Amino acid sequence: MSDPAVDFTGLWITDDGQVRHELLPAGRYIEARGRRERAYQGRYEISGTHVEYWDDTGFAADGDFIDGVLHHAGMVLRRN
Numbered sequence: 001m002s003d004p005a006v007d008f009t010g011l012w013i014t015d016d017g018q019v020r021h022e023l024l025p026a027g028r029y030i031e032a033r034g035r036r037e038r039a040y041q042g043r044y045e046i047s048g049t050h051v052e053y054w055d056d057t058g059f060a061a062d063g064d065f066i067d068g069v070l071h072h073a074g075m076v077l078r079r080n
Helices: none
Strands: 010-014 019-023 028-033 036-047 050-055 060-066 069-072 075-079
Touching: 019 075, 050 069
Parallel strands: none
Antiparallel strands: 010 019, 010 075, 019 028, 028 036, 036 050, 050 060, 060 069, 069 075
């Protein structure tokens, strides 16, 4: 479970704006890629600064929040 003092919900975006992760408060996420607004969606859980994703199509991924930046699948996303 995430630290309640740290809130990672909100919109996270790559510097070029091509990938956007919206971490919703209810443990769901929506990922947009380019012009595809709902390229992926599913649930997520945060433990400390580590995030695990389970897409509705069946694949899993993860990432880490480091110094206020989300590192996920070789990408760097910053809070918008």
